[in-house]
Amino acid sequence: MDSMDVKSPPGGEVSLPKSSSLNNLITVKGLNKQFDTKSGSVKVLYDINFDIPNNSFAIIFGPSGSGKTTLLNILSGLEPPTQGTIKIEGQDFYTVDSDQRALFRAQSMGIVHQVNYWVKSLSVLENVAMPLYLTGVEKNIALKMAMQNLDLVGMADFAHTRPLVLSGGQQQRVSMARALVANPQLIMADEPTGNLDSKNGKMIMDLLIKCQKELNRTIILVTHNIEYLPLSDIRLYMVDGKLTQSDKGQHAPMNEIISSLTSELAELTKLEQRQ
Ligand SMILES: Nc1ncnc2c1ncn2[C@@H]1O[C@H](COP(=O)(O)OP(=O)(O)OP(=O)(O)O)[C@@H](O)[C@H]1O
Numbered sequence: 048m049d050s051m052d053v054k055s056p057p058g059g060e061v062s063l064p065k066s067s068s069l070n071n072l073i074t075v076k077g078l079n080k081q082f083d084t085k086s087g088s089v090k091v092l093y094d095i096n097f098d099i100p101n102n103s104f105a106i107i108f109g110p111s112g113s114g115k116t117t118l119l120n121i122l123s124g125l126e127p128p129t130q131g132t133i134k135i136e137g138q139d140f141y142t143v144d145s146d147q148r149a150l151f152r153a154q155s156m157g158i159v160h161q162v163n164y165w166v167k168s169l170s171v172l173e174n175v176a177m178p179l180y181l182t183g184v185e186k187n188i189a190l191k192m193a194m195q196n197l198d199l200v201g202m203a204d205f206a207h208t209r210p211l212v213l214s215g216g217q218q219q220r221v222s223m224a225r226a227l228v229a230n231p232q233l234i235m236a237d238e239p240t241g242n243l244d245s246k247n248g249k250m251i252m253d254l255l256i257k258c259q260k261e262l263n264r265t266i267i268l269v270t271h272n273i274e275y276l277p278l279s280d281i282r283l284y285m286v287d288g289k290l291t292q293s294d295k296g297q298h299a300p301m302n303e304i305i306s307s308l309t310s311e312l313a314e315l316t317k318l319e320q321r322q
């Protein structure tokens with residue numbers, strides 16, 4: 048297999064070789080995914096094409112079963128596509144071997160999975176430190192950084208418990224801390240607020256926005272929640288494995304949309320009353 052020449056400089060940082068003047072962090076072309084199961088093959092994604100520029104906040108929006116998690120798994124290097132290419136910084140992500148992909152993922156991607164994955168025998172703190180261990184950060188420093196990130200999501204008090212005794216929402220917050228701990232370039236979060244109350248949901252969304260706006264990170268958020276759409280500058284709408292629409296640019300805030308609909312409705316009511 049061709050090596051993509053993933054570089055590991057002395058500082059330990061892994062980067063894909065950058066093509067100059069590339070504005071797009073991710074370019075997806077002709078992506079199809081089919082799962083071969085005992086009962087036959089299941090086609091899940093159909094000819095998906097899109098770009099995600101650096102430093103954007105993208106939302107993948109769609110109903111249950113539309114293929115959002117499958118798409119995210121492909122983007123994060125966990126599930127090869129059946130057809131098509133995923134380029135990250137201009138380089139085909141699936142032409143490197145899986146070890147290199149895993150190293151790049153550990154260092155440059157922070158992932159909040161829809162279903163939480165934990166090393167069950169380790170504490171919450173050590174689970175959060177794991178991406179740092181994987182990239183060679185010294186243990187004491189890693190644990191200190193992990194604690195700071197647990198504090199960010201209000202979970203420092205649970206550092207020494209086992210992750211599986213936490214509630215679903217608490218696990219999501221710890222999962223967010225783990226995704227952010229290595230300060231990755233790309234953060235992908237699959238329904239990270241699905242089990243959270245509105246206060247903690249807002250805290251997670253504020254963290255994601257801060258990562259984009261203040262740290263210039265790129266965010267890909269999978270959600271069913273229509274209220275989050277205005278926060279994004281790219282929206283990919285999926286239905287039945289197809290990208291039915293994509294739009295770019297800051298979405299009007301939801302309260303503006305609601306107030307413009309309300310005034311349109313008031314005008315219509317007035318018209319009706321006159322007739
Ligand atoms: N490993 C697999 N083998 C067979 N079918 C699969 C596999 N993974 C996903 N699918 C199917 O692909 C379709 C899309 O699943 P996916 O999990 O990507 O949807 P989703 O949009 O994330 O849904 P949700 O919002 O409920 O999380 C579903 O019909 C699912 O059953």
Ligand SMILES: [Mg+2]
Binds near residue numbers: 115116117161237
């Ligand atoms: Mg899903």
